[in-house]
Amino acid sequence: MLFCLRGLTRRRMWKTKALAFSFWAINIGLALMVLLSLLPIGLMQTWASVEHGTWYARSAEFMSRGIIDTFVWLRTVGDTIFAVGALALGWFILGLKTGWSFTDEELPYARDGGSPVK
Template sequence: MKKEWKTGPLKFACWAINIGLILMVLLSLLPIGLMQTWASVKHGMWYARFATFMSRDIVSTFVWMRIIGDTIFALGGLALAWFIIGLKTGWSLTKERVG
């Protein structure tokens, strides 16, 4: 008797992890990286890594915006863990016979 996976949690995990990563990059890492690149070209690498640059309000805003992507990513990770635990306990498998 073969059983199939219930793919709902797995589909959610896949989409949530990928969307979370995209949001982390687009809402935080890319804008801060571009700001640091511009600052390093204009003033030098030391300025772009200096504490006063990193503690500016706009940089802090972008750092906090990363929480959106982090949260979605974490939900995807939890869904994946739930699915894997379900494989071990059986609730992620169908009770139907395949084939």
């Protein structure tokens, strides 16, 4: 997406502070989703399916246990951080449209006719 946006926007340098924040927030949010919720629930389901069968690991009885509810709610930590990163990315893209995500400096390859290869 950013590769395409680079070609579709003005030939000015980007202010990348919001973009860097977005990158880290989205990746940290995804990691927390996996580590705090998806992985523990998946491991618990794997253990339950080995001991009792797949039918039990996918049953409402298993999924309505208190510990599963706790892990489901823990996912909101990662979801929230991910959402903040997505909003920061949207803010950066809106800035490309309105101009506040650009510096006054021209891209190096924009001076010689647009070719990045000399």
